Amino acid sequence: PFEGQCQHMVRGKKRCRRAAEAGVSVCEVHSERELKRQKVIREERRAASLKSMGKPQKADGARIAEMLRGAAPSLTAVEDGLVADPEAGAIFEHLCGDAKAVWQQSKRAWHEPQIETLAAHIRALPHITPGTNLVELGAGKGLLGCIAGRLCGCNVALLDRREVSGEIIDGAVRIQADLEDCRLDDLAGGGACVVLAKHFCGGATDLALRRIQETEQVRAAVVAPCCHPKMTYDQYCGKEYLEAAGFAAGDFPALLTLIEMSRTRTLRRHDLSAGFAKKISGLAAFSQEELFALGRLARRVLEEGRLRFLRGTWPSARLINYAPHSVTPDNLFLMAERPGAPAPPPQPAVRLKGMYRLAGEGSGATGVLLHLSSQPLSDLPVRVVEHLLEMRDRDPSAGIAVAWVADVRLHRPVVDGASTELVVVQGDPVALLPRLRTDPFLERIVDKAFPFTGSAPSLLEALERHVAVEGGTRIIGYPKALEAEAVAALHARPHLLDAVHPTKFATAVTVVEWRVDMADDVEYLCAAVPVSFWDPRKWPSLGAAPPSDDRGAARFKEVFSRCPKAFPEGCRRVGIVASAPDSLAPVVALLGAEAVPLTVTLGAGGVAWTVSADAAPVDCLLVHLDEQRDDILKVLCTAPAALAGAHSKFLCTIKLCPNARSFNPAALKHAHAKIASDLCDHVADLQVLHLLCDRENERMLGGVLRRRAPGSAGPVPPALRYGDVHSDHTH
Numbered sequence: 001p002f003e004g005q006c007q008h009m010v011r012g013k014k015r016c017r018r019a020a021e022a023g024v025s026v027c028e029v030h031s032e033r034e035l036k037r038q039k040v041i042r043e044e045r046r047a048a049s050l051k052s053m054g055k056p057q058k059a060d061g062a063r064i065a066e067m068l069r070g071a072a073p074s075l076t077a078v079e080d081g082l083v084a085d086p087e088a089g090a091i092f093e094h095l096c097g098d099a100k101a102v103w104q105q106s107k108r109a110w111h112e113p114q115i116e117t118l119a120a121h122i123r124a125l126p127h128i129t130p131g132t133n134l135v136e137l138g139a140g141k142g143l144l145g146c147i148a149g150r151l152c153g154c155n156v157a158l159l160d161r162r163e164v165s166g167e168i169i170d171g172a173v174r175i176q177a178d179l180e181d182c183r184l185d186d187l188a189g190g191g192a193c194v195v196l197a198k199h200f201c202g203g204a205t206d207l208a209l210r211r212i213q214e215t216e217q218v219r220a221a222v223v224a225p226c227c228h229p230k231m232t233y234d235q236y237c238g239k240e241y242l243e244a245a246g247f248a249a250g251d252f253p254a255l256l257t258l259i260e261m262s263r264t265r266t267l268r269r270h271d272l273s274a275g276f277a278k279k280i281s282g283l284a285a286f287s288q289e290e291l292f293a294l295g296r297l298a299r300r301v302l303e304e305g306r307l308r309f310l311r312g313t314w315p316s317a318r319l320i321n322y323a324p325h326s327v328t329p330d331n332l333f334l335m336a337e338r339p340g341a342p343a344p345p346p347q348p349a350v351r352l353k354g355m356y357r358l359a360g361e362g363s364g365a366t367g368v369l370l371h372l373s374s375q376p377l378s379d380l381p382v383r384v385v386e387h388l389l390e391m392r393d394r395d396p397s398a399g400i401a402v403a404w405v406a407d408v409r410l411h412r413p414v415v416d417g418a419s420t421e422l423v424v425v426q427g428d429p430v431a432l433l434p435r436l437r438t439d440p441f442l443e444r445i446v447d448k449a450f451p452f453t454g455s456a457p458s459l460l461e462a463l464e465r466h467v468a469v470e471g472g473t474r475i476i477g478y479p480k481a482l483e484a485e486a487v488a489a490l491h492a493r494p495h496l497l498d499a500v501h502p503t504k505f506a507t508a509v510t511v512v513e514w515r516v517d518m519a520d521d522v523e524y525l526c527a528a529v530p531v532s533f534w535d536p537r538k539w540p541s542l543g544a545a546p547p548s549d550d551r552g553a554a555r556f557k558e559v560f561s562r563c564p565k566a567f568p569e570g571c572r573r574v575g576i577v578a579s580a581p582d583s584l585a586p587v588v589a590l591l592g593a594e595a596v597p598l599t600v601t602l603g604a605g606g607v608a609w610t611v612s613a614d615a616a617p618v619d620c621l622l623v624h625l626d627e628q629r630d631d632i633l634k635v636l637c638t639a640p641a642a643l644a645g646a647h648s649k650f651l652c653t654i655k656l657c658p659n660a661r662s663f664n665p666a667a668l669k670h671a672h673a674k675i676a677s678d679l680c681d682h683v684a685d686l687q688v689l690h691l692l693c694d695r696e697n698e699r700m701l702g703g704v705l706r707r708r709a710p711g712s713a714g715p716v717p718p719a720l721r722y723g724d725v726h727s728d729h730t731h
Helices: 031-051 059-074 088-095 108-123 143-153 205-212 239-244 248-264 269-278 288-311 380-394 429-437 459-466 481-492 536-543 553-563 581-591 628-645 663-679
Strands: 133-137 155-160 173-176 193-201 216-224 316-321 332-337 367-372 400-409 419-427 446-452 455-456 472-477 507-514 523-530 571-577 594-597 599-601 607-610 620-623 649-655 684-690 697-705
Touching: 059 248, 059 288, 088 108, 088 143, 088 193, 088 380, 108 143, 108 193, 108 216, 133 143, 143 155, 143 193, 155 649, 173 459, 193 205, 205 216, 205 288, 239 599, 248 269, 248 288, 269 367, 288 316, 288 332, 316 523, 367 380, 367 429, 380 400, 380 419, 400 507, 419 429, 419 581, 429 446, 429 523, 446 472, 446 507, 446 523, 446 536, 446 553, 455 459, 459 507, 459 523, 472 481, 481 507, 507 663, 523 607, 553 620, 553 649, 581 620, 594 607, 599 628, 620 628, 628 649, 628 697, 663 684
Parallel strands: 133 155, 133 193, 155 173, 193 216, 472 507, 571 594, 571 620, 620 649
Antiparallel strands: 216 332, 316 332, 367 419, 367 446, 400 419, 455 523, 507 523, 599 607, 649 697, 684 697
């Protein structure tokens, strides 16, 4: 600094250039007195700005909870509308099987059951006839609209304000525009139409309901709201109901905060003291389950306001549950028909709460519950459901009606206060048990199976129905403590107690405690199965892999089985780069191809390939090395040049985060981005698959090897085709 320059550092980065008076280190602008005066002025301006903006104050958590509980008795009953439609599932597989994987397909376990149910309800509308105009709002890639259109033989228009890549057209008309700038009658071509929307985010649902009421051509509507925390009080169409229920405009952010809390899997202490506590006070006084219940009640109250707004002109409007809470927390949709429409056909009642019924059939409350050998917060149940849905959609004879992940909240859990995820496979247990047992991939991960053919309100009633006096009976309970409770309950029925034996039995009785979606009442799923058909003593062996089967080979076999297009037709030569090449020889034999062993040396100088003259090129390349992730990526980057092939397909096993000690979705997402970036010049059509045989940290890479022309600019890193980080249940 020059002599006499101000010594004040502006924003802590650079020195003030003004001159200071003699004997003073700072200029007049940066004197202590002036700095204090400027600070007071800024604080006054900020206070005035906040006052004019009407900054919301913290809501009292106890008061909000009391008001929500007071509004609960007057809420309209929600219809139970869980429907499984295998025909819609087959269309889902047909539309997505040959196309690049869409977002809904990459999270198939969550989206396909939702789409099936909505499509089944659309199909049951009295206004739906061949040639009807369907208009899907916020269509995205258009999967729901295309499935409903093909299922019902309707014309489909897809509206979305975004430019969509990888879209599914299937004869539909795509319109890129904002709903605010559109008229629904124009979208339908001037004729009568049915409007549908799945997960229409935030205030877009309220705008859609207003447009539906204003448009004479709309005959019916099916709208599933989503993302409530994104909407504002000005957008919300149910303000009249909220005000009548005692809620003020200042309480609206608190309701949205409670909804956001109910969407999380677990609440940390920090969330209650710093995160969500910024908008609601007194959260520490509530338990986690109470906060979840309040959040779901807040969502229900907001949907009640929308329902009553819609009923102002369409009295037939209904609120219907279309998915279990474990599939999506936003599991309600609004359905309405214009006044004067014929009444919809009556639907069969669902005998068991939380279970799907089959479209056009009875309740469908039969099936098998699968308990997996997985860690807490694992996404293995989701992967199992995806595999089961693939089986059903590709082979109707599999006997699977629907599969989904159930978050069963036990009164007597194995770990106190914890919830347990079970895979529910609905269908005929007689057909399901042999099929599930012989599946080569499920046998590695399923450690218990519980068939059920009905339910009972009490444990004793379930036992009275199924315990066989002749031949002996063994009781199989879940959780395990339920078996001791069952024996204690049978002391009131001595003749049945005498028939129970742990080893000498001809009938196995399964009893599972069933309480889903925060329900207060408990039911017991139960069944009696002859031991000649199903012996529970043999099922624990399912959790252990056959000792003769190499896990690496099993991973490749799964790709060939579940992704038949992973390899080109007419594949004759398969290159193998593996720590133990002989382990993959049986895999190549399944393809009927010739195995070509290749040697790769990893060292400080890089990657050295040893390829004989008759080895290259190969049609496909399998890579299975016990190396770190970055070394494996180097092998893939050098493979195109070493094999002298520009179009060879490849499969490679890899660990995303080699040093990770726990399941970290953020780290996995970062690893995905690094893989796409490192391979963008050398691999086309990159896929990242998470298989049933994979552990949480393991993936299977697939794609096509390519050689970039010398001097050409590098392409944009390819988008990953399978978004496989199942870190939340947001949608």
